[in-house]
Amino acid sequence: MKIIMLGAPGAGKGTQAKRIAEKYSIPHISTGDIFRANIKNGTELGKKAKTFMDQGLLVPDELVVDLVVDRVGQDDAKNGYVLDGFPRTIPQAEALDNALAAINEKVDYAINVDVPDENIINRMSGRRACVSCGGTYHIVYAPTKTEGVCDACGGELVLRDDDKPETVKKRLGVYHEQTQPLIDYYNKKKILVDIDGTQDMSQVFDAIVKVLGE
Numbered sequence: 001m002k003i004i005m006l007g008a009p010g011a012g013k014g015t016q017a018k019r020i021a022e023k024y025s026i027p028h029i030s031t032g033d034i035f036r037a038n039i040k041n042g043t044e045l046g047k048k049a050k051t052f053m054d055q056g057l058l059v060p061d062e063l064v065v066d067l068v069v070d071r072v073g074q075d076d077a078k079n080g081y082v083l084d085g086f087p088r089t090i091p092q093a094e095a096l097d098n099a100l101a102a103i104n105e106k107v108d109y110a111i112n113v114d115v116p117d118e119n120i121i122n123r124m125s126g127r128r129a130c131v132s133c134g135g136t137y138h139i140v141y142a143p144t145k146t147e148g149v150c151d152a153c154g155g156e157l158v159l160r161d162d163d164k165p166e167t168v169k170k171r172l173g174v175y176h177e178q179t180q181p182l183i184d185y186y187n188k189k190k191i192l193v194d195i196d197g198t199q200d201m202s203q204v205f206d207a208i209v210k211v212l213g214e
C-alpha cells in the first residue's frame with residue numbers, strides 16, 4: 001500500500017499519516033521530520049533546508065527528491081509506506097512516479113485532507129512541537145498530559161517558527177500555488193481520495209479507513 005497524503009500545512013495530514021502507518025504496519029515517511037532531524041544534527045542538508053523552512057518556503061526539489069527515492073527503496077518500505085509532506089510540487093510528483101515506474105510500481109492512493117484556510121490559521125497557532133523528539137500536539141485538539149511537556153519523551157514543547165501566524169499565511173500561499181495542483185494531477189490518475197478534514201480526528205481517520213479497507 002503506497003499512500004501519499006495531500007493537504008495544506010496544518011490540515012492534520014501528519015496525524016492521520018501516523019495513524020495509517022500504525023494500522024497498516026507501514027513506515028510513516030515525513031520529509032518535514034527528515035529535514036528537522038537534519039537541522040537538529042547540524043548536517044549540511046539541514047543547514048540548507050533551514051534557510052527555506054524558516055521563511056515558509058519550500059526546500060528546492062533537488063534537495064528533496066533523491067532523499068525520498070532513496071528512503072522508499074529501503075527494506076522496511078517493501079510492503080508500502082505513507083508519504084507525509086511529499087510530493088509538494090508537480091516535478092516532485094513526476095520524479096516519484098518515474099522512480100516507481102522504473103521498478104514497476106505506482107502510488108495507490110493520494111489522500112487529500114481538505115480544510116479551508118480560515119480553520120488552518122486558527123489550528124496552527126495552537127500547535128506545539130517537542131524540541132527533543134519532534135512530536136506534535138495541539139493545545140485544544142491533541143493536548144499533552146502535562147502542559148508544555150512532551151508525552152513521548154518529556155521534552156519541552158514550543159510553537160515552531162514555521163507555525164507562527166505570519167509564516168503560516170506564507171505557507172498557505174505557497175501551498176495554493178505549488179502543492180494544490182497535485183490534487184488535479186492525482187485526480188487525473190484516478191487515485192485521489194477527498195476527505196473532509198474539518199471533522200474531528202477520529203472521524204477523519206474512520207473516513208480514510210473506509211477507503212483503504214479494514
Ligand code: AMP
Nearest residue numbers: 031032052053057058059064085086088
Ligand atoms: P512539514 O512538516 O511537512 O509541514 O514541512 C515543514 C517544511 O519543510 C516545509 O514548510 C518546507 O519548507 C519543508 N518541506 C517538507 N517537505 C518538503 C517537500 N516535499 N518539498 C519541499 N519542501 C519541503
